Structure formats: structure tokens, C-alpha cells
Amino acid sequence: MEILVEIWTKILALFEGTTSMDFTSEVIPMVIMWAFGGLLIYFAIAKDMEPTLLLPMGFGTILVNLPLAELVGVISEEGAIRILYDAGIANELFPLLLFIGIGAMIDFGPLLSNPKLMIFGAAAQFGIFFTLVAATLLGFPIKEAASIAVIGAADGPTSIYVANVLKSENIGAIIVAAYSYMALVPMVQPPVIKALTTKNERKIKMKYEGKAVSKRTKILFPIFVTIIVGLVSQQSVALVGFLMFGNLIRECGVLDSLSETAQKVLANLVTILLGITVATNMNAEKFLRKETFIILGLGLVAFVFDTAGGVLFAKLLNIFLPKDKKINPMIGAAGISAFPMSSRVVHKMGLEADNQNFLLMHATGVNVSGQIASVIAGGMILNFFG
């Protein structure tokens, strides 16, 4: 009998942490976060929305919201996730390593053969700065507003890097917004583009002059960009430098195996660790706040105004261009960094307007420009507020 009592006492002790929890202030938020983690996993698997990041984040969200997660070594000082967080996110290492992989994945050929397209990459960063002003108006402290604004970079690693350098308290919400809207580009961009363009504008055909780009140019490009950015915008140099290093590995032609490793193994490995580690910031206390919902709204504003900035800039240029050299304003929308979704959206909309209107190569050139411009924009934000 005594043994049974002892066993029963031990069983009860197992649930001690759980039974002592307050229902409204601890249990309900915990369950909401489990449901949110489950929702991220659902979107990743069922809707194929950025699964490489949303799935680990969803699981991590459940993990860090378990009862006593802090005490059982998940997010405590000595816990595995906290150690990974300190080693890879607190010092901005993971986003930078991921940039090597992204740089190795990108072919800047379409941009190099038509460099003028890069101007749209710059114009489509308008959403970042519009959101900065909007977030300040809504009462966010300026550094917090700057971190939120970088959701408009449409580039997860840049958002993580900037929010972390600026020590944002809302990093969890910022990352969720950045990756969710990137996945939602095919739904967010078309209505904005349609609202700002006429059918005749969407029908504008652009000649593609596929000029050959020499190997030497492709090799020198990442080196030149790193030097230029290093001289003009020092705060961007880590981001651009790692991106361009990855691209140099790709283009040099003698490091094929390193290039392949960077594109696949390195990028995948860092993404796994990044996804589960950023979930450290997804505990109920930090996430279930009014600010989170405002940030999700501002993220949408950033994407909408990025798209609008690119399209309207193209329309502005068209005023000065001769009739036969008009630009299809839709390609301006591809200037957001969400690669390659944005260029595919523009190409598809071009074909919808006219089934002989092929915009893919132009849109791809603008889209890769957006990748560079968004990183520079992140650096600009750090120049001002870092």
C-alpha cells in the first residue's frame, strides 16, 4: 500500500508544474500559442507557405510554450534553444550564413544584361520607409518602428538581422510577418498592381535584348558591389558582403562543389536551426500582445507600398519615355525582394493581359535587383538607427 501511495505521489509530482498553473493567465495563452504553432505547421504543409521556415518555427512555438519550458532546459540560460539563439541569432551569425546560400542561388545574369532594371529594385523599397513613418505615427519607438519597417524588405534574413541589431522586442512577430507575407506575394501583389494600372498598360510588350554577359563581368560584379556598398553604406556591408561572397563562389567556376554545398547543405542547415531558434521569441508572454497584431498589419502595409512604389515609379518613367520604349509598369512590382515569386506573379499577369506578353526575363532582372536593394535598404535603416 505504501508503495502505491509513493508511486501516486511521484505521478502527481510529475504534473506539479502543470497543475499549479493559473488558468487564465498561463494555460489559455499557452494553448493559444500551441494552436498558433499548429497553424504555422498547417500553412507550411498544407498550403506550402515557406515550409522551410514556417514548419520549424511552428514546432519551436509549441516547444517553447510547454509548461515550465524555461525550467526544463528549452529556453533557460543553459537550454539547447537558448544556446543556439546566443550562438546564431543574438550575434547575427545565422542570417549572414544564410545569405551565403542565397547569394550562391541567385543568377544575376538578367540584371547584368540590362542594368537599368535595377532602378526598380530601389523604387520598390518605398514600402519600408512608408511603414517606418506609419509605425512611428502609431506610437512605436523609432528603433522599434525601424525594425518593423524592414518587413518591407521582403527578405527574411534581412528582417531578422536588422530587428536583432536594433534589439527589437517584437522580433517574433516581425519574423512571422516577413515570412508569411513573402509566401502571400501571389495574393498581395495582383490586386495592388491591378488597382494602379490600366489594362492597356498591362499589355505593354517589352523587347528582351538578351545580351551575353561575360564570365569576367559575372565574377567582378560581386566584388565591385561589395566595394561600392562598403564605401557608401558601411552598415550594409555585412549583409551585402555575405550575399556577394555566395555569388562569387557560384560564378567563379572553380568552386562548384562549394557552390552546391552553399546552395543546398548550408542554406538548409542554417534554415533548420534558424527556424527553431527564432521560436525562442514566440512564447506567449512576448507574442500575445496588441503590438503583434499591429505589426502584422504594418507588414501588409509595407508589402502593398513596396509594390505601389515600384509600379508608380515605372509609370513616372513612362511619361518621359518615347512610345516604342515604354515600360510595362507591372515589372516595377517585381522590385520587392521576394524571389522568385514576385517575378512569376508579374509574368503571369502579363500573360493574362495579353497571351503573347512575356515579361519573365525583365521581371527576373528587377526581382534580383530587389534582392540587392532590400539589403542596402536594411543597411540604410541601420545607418540611421543602429
Added chain:
Amino acid sequence: MLDKIIERFTAPEFIESLLCSVAGMAGIFIVVGVIILSIVLLNKFGTMGDKKSEE
């Protein structure tokens, strides 16, 4: 209510963010402009040696 709105629009943080936004956009266009120029030059001189050797 109106006072609050005016207060927000005249707050130093709002003015700072507005100025930084203008400067930021201008900065991006300048950096991108320099990069475009460098690409044009790279394209021009990138094939120079190749043409000579072909000749």
C-alpha cells in the same frame, strides 16, 4: 482627439522618421545608381580582353 493627432504629427520622432525615410530612399537610389554605372562599365570592359584575343 484632434490635439492628439496634431501631437503625433509634430512629435520629434515622427519628423525624424520622415526625414530618415526621404534620406533613405535618396541613399538607395544613389547606391543603386553607382552600382548600375559600375555594371555598365563592367559590361563595357568585361569583354575587352576576349575581343583582343579573338582578333
